[in-house]
Amino acid sequence: MKRLRTTAVHGGRDDLADLGVHALPIDLSTTYPIPDQVEGGHALQHLAEGAAHATSPVYARLHNPTVARFEQALAALEGTSAAVAFGSGMAAVTAVVQAACVLTGKSHVVAVRPIYGGTDHLLSSGLLGVRTTYATADRVADAITPRTGLVVVETPANPNLDLLDIAAVVAQVGDVPVVVDNTFATPVLQNPAAFGATYVLHSGTKYLGGHGDVLGGVVACAEEHAGPLRQIRILTGAVLHPLGGYLMHRGLATLPLRVEAAQRGAVELAARLDAHPGTGLVRHPSLPGADPAGLIGTGAQMRGPGAVLAFTTREDPAAVVRRLRLVTPAVSLGSVDTLIEHPSALTHRLVPDAAREASGVPANLLRLSVGLEDVDDIWDDLDQALSSHCEEDYIKPSSSGFREPAAGH
Ligand SMILES: Cc1ncc(COP(=O)(O)O)c(C=O)c1O
Numbered sequence: 001m002k003r004l005r006t007t008a009v010h011g012g013r014d015d016l017a018d019l020g021v022h023a024l025p026i027d028l029s030t031t032y033p034i035p036d037q038v039e040g041g042h043a044l045q046h047l048a049e050g051a052a053h054a055t056s057p058v059y060a061r062l063h064n065p066t067v068a069r070f071e072q073a074l075a076a077l078e079g080t081s082a083a084v085a086f087g088s089g090m091a092a093v094t095a096v097v098q099a100a101c102v103l104t105g106k107s108h109v110v111a112v113r114p115i116y117g118g119t120d121h122l123l124s125s126g127l128l129g130v131r132t133t134y135a136t137a138d139r140v141a142d143a144i145t146p147r148t149g150l151v152v153v154e155t156p157a158n159p160n161l162d163l164l165d166i167a168a169v170v171a172q173v174g175d176v177p178v179v180v181d182n183t184f185a186t187p188v189l190q191n192p193a194a195f196g197a198t199y200v201l202h203s204g205t206k207y208l209g210g211h212g213d214v215l216g217g218v219v220a221c222a223e224e225h226a227g228p229l230r231q232i233r234i235l236t237g238a239v240l241h242p243l244g245g246y247l248m249h250r251g252l253a254t255l256p257l258r259v260e261a262a263q264r265g266a267v268e269l270a271a272r273l274d275a276h277p278g279t280g281l282v283r284h285p286s287l288p289g290a291d292p293a294g295l296i297g298t299g300a301q302m303r304g305p306g307a308v309l310a311f312t313t314r315e316d317p318a319a320v321v322r323r324l325r326l327v328t329p330a331v332s333l334g335s336v337d338t339l340i341e342h343p344s345a346l347t348h349r350l351v352p353d354a355a356r357e358a359s360g361v362p363a364n365l366l367r368l369s370v371g372l373e374d375v376d377d378i379w380d381d382l383d384q385a386l387s388s389h390c391e392e393d394y395i396k397p398s399s400s401g402f403r404e405p406a407a408g409h
Contacts, residue, residue: 004187004188004256005078005256005257005269006078007073007077008073008077008188008252008253008254008255008256009253011072011073011074011076011077011252012024012069012070012071012072012073012076012249012266013069013073013347015149016180022127024066024246024249025065025066025242025249026066026242026246027064027066027242028064028242028243028286029057029060030059030060030195031059031060032056032057032058032059032060032093034056034058036112037389038055040056040058040201042054042055043055043056043057044058044059044062046376047062047063047230047234048062048231049231050224050226050227050228050229050231051230052068052082052223052228052230052232056137057142057242058279058291060239060242061234061237061239062234064239064240064245065243066242066245066246066249067085067239067240067242067244067245069245070085070216070218070240070245070246070248070249070252071083071084071085071218071245073218073229073249073252074202074208074218074252074283075220075246075406077187077188077252077255078182078187078191078192078193078200079193079194079235080193080200080220080221080222081222081223081226082220082221082223082225082226083119083218083220083221084218084219084221084226084229084233085204085216085217085240085245085248086216086217086218086219086233086238086239086240087215087216087217087238087239087240087241087244088203088205088215088216088217089116089118089201089202089203089204089205089206089216089217089324090118090122090184090203090204090217090352091217091236091238092117092203092217092218092219092238093118093119093181093201093368094122094128094200094236094238095152095219095229095232095233095236096179096199096201096219096229097109097122097123097128097130097149097150098179098232098281099129099225099228099229100149100179100198100199101128101129101130101149101150101233101337102128102129102130103228103232104149104188106130106147106149106150107129107130107131107134107147107149108131108132108145108147108148108149108174109123109130109131109132109133109148109149109150109151109152110132110133110134110135110140110143110144110148110150110151110152111132111133111134111151111152111153112134112136112137112140112151112153112154112157112161112164112169112359113134113157113346113351113358113359114154114157114158114351114359114361115152115154115157115158115181115356116154116158116159116162116181116183116203116347117343117347117348117350117351118347118350118352119152119154119181119367120348120351121350121351122134123152126279130149130150134145134355134359137153137164137165137168137169138168140169140172140173141172141173142213143362144173144174146175148176149176149177150176150177150178150179151173151176151177151179152168152178152179152181153166153168153178153179153180153181154180154183154184155180155184155185155190155192155295155301156184156185156285156306156308157184157346158181158183158184158308158347158367158393159308159310159343159347159361159365159367160283160310160360160361160365161184161283161284161285161290161308161310162359162360163239163285163290163291163293163295163296163302163305165293165295165301166178166180166192166195166196166301167195167196167301169197169367170196170197171196172326177198177199177225178196178197178198178199179197179198179199179200179219180192180197180199180200180201180202181201181202181203182200182201182202183201183202183203183206183207183333183334184206184306184308184333185302185306186202186207186208186255186259186306186334187200187220187255188207188255188256188259188260188303188304189259189263189302189303189304190301190302190303190305193220193221193222195301196223198219198221198225199219199220199225200219200221201217201218201220202217202218202219202220203216203217204216204217204218204240204244204251205217205332205334206332206333206334206335207251207255207259207333207334208248208251208252208255208334209244209247209248209251209334210251210254210255210258210334210335210336211247211251211335211336212332212335212336212337213242213247213293214243214244214247214251216240216244216245216248217240218240218248246316255297256282258336258372259304259306259307260304261339261372262307262369262370262371262372263306263307263370264375265307265369265370265371265372265373265375265378266284266286266305266306266307266308267284267286267305268310268375268379269309269368269370269375269378269379269382270282270284270286270309272289272309272382272383273285273295273309273382273386274287275396276382276383276386276387276396277314277396278312278313278314278315278320278370278386278387279311279312279314279386279388279396280311280312280313280314280364281311281312281362281365282309282310282311282312283309283311284305284306284308284310285302285305285306285325286305290305291305300359305336307369307370308333308334308367308368308369308370309367309368309370310343310365310366310367310368310396311365311366312362312364312365312366313386315374315386315388316364317342317364317365317366318342318345320336320366320385320386321340321341321342321366321385323384323385323388324340324381324382324385325384325408326373326377326378326380326381327339327340327368327378327381327382327383328340329341329387329392331346332369333367333369334369335369336371336372337371338368338369338370338371338373338374338378339368339369339371340366340367340368340369341366342365342366342367343356343361343365343367344356344362344363344364344365345368346359347367348361349377352357358393368382
């Protein structure tokens with residue numbers, strides 16, 4: 001097996017030299033000529049049964065070669081035998097719930113908060129016919145019932161960067177599949193399948209695409225779990241457009257470099273924000289006390305702390321964001337530019353206030369996705385936005401722990 005950066009550059013491209021092309025081919029066909037309709041029927045049957053490919057793609061909702069290349073590359077990065085791409089991260093979450101619960105006759109999900117607000121809202125809405133129990137990471141076992149079809153976790157979690165021990169969750173669940181949303185870590189920093197996750201999910205809209213210009217999702221898993229996901233994708237039409245597949249595949253080549261560079265900036269900014277009088281709690285896995293379980297390090301669950309951080313503000317967070325001139329005030333993350341957003345107003349707005357607060361996401365928390373700008377320029381902008389109302393003689397309390405209780409913040 002090749003090393004990470006090599007896999008990122010070469011994954012899904014093995015046959016390009018033989019084809020005599022250098023850039024990834026984009027196949028925009030919606031339908032494919034089938035001179036032999038009997039053989040075409042067999043191809044359709046294979047795909048409808050969940051096969052990764054057949055003698056003909058038949059129709060673009062069944063299979064697309066450009067998307068399949070991206071899937072192959074992502075699976076190689078995650079260390080799984082397969083991956084299945086979708087039109088968005090939420091379409092991927094939906095398909096995983098359908099595969100693990102609806103197809104198997106299960107009606108219950110256990111989730112560990114916080115998770116992305118859209119996922120949280122989908123799970124609590126009942127829209128997919130499942131009921132969700134929210135548990136803390138150490139009490140997942142207590143929440144499992146015979147009807148439980150899926151356990152949903154994120155680490156680092158959106159938006160407060162909580163870390164959880166994937167293997168410790170997996171050890172509690174018996175046969176119940178675990179989906180780990182790996183959007184924040186990316187395969188550069190973490191491969192949840194190696195710790196027992198059944199499904200590894202990404203909003204490809206974030207770091208995989210990496211430039212804020214493509215919406216997509218992908219699930220890496222073993223081939224036996226990929227088949228049902230493909231069947232669901234065919235039936236629900238939750239397909240990724242081939243241009244999206246191309247852009248996310250192209251993004252993979254620079255993913256390690258982008259994540260490593262943004263992470264360096266995030267480590268620096270987390271330390272500076274932690275010392276700034278305009279912030280309260282600062283949350284980044286690099287900060288002292290942020291990783292008590294030792295989940296980050298060589299041979300550990302994560303190879304680095306990542307490039308998203310969060311902090312509470314002493315002043316109204318909306319006022320702080322309004323003063324920013326360089327940092328982009330927008331939801332989403334993992335782009336080349338630094339993005340800031342206010343979770344309780346935006347990404348986690350639909351999570352009930354009490355539940356949000358209880359999961360360590362206070363109302364004055366801002367989430368910052370560090371981009372690739374010069375770190376001193378990002379800092380200058382944050383510093384001026386946070387400093388406007390700081391009293392000259394204010395001395396910040398020394399405690400800025402990672403995971404203090406939400407109450408009072
Ligand atoms: C961690 C995480 N998972 C899933 C999603 C949903 O992805 P998408 O917006 O691509 O549907 C998001 C979106 O913000 C996210 O941050």
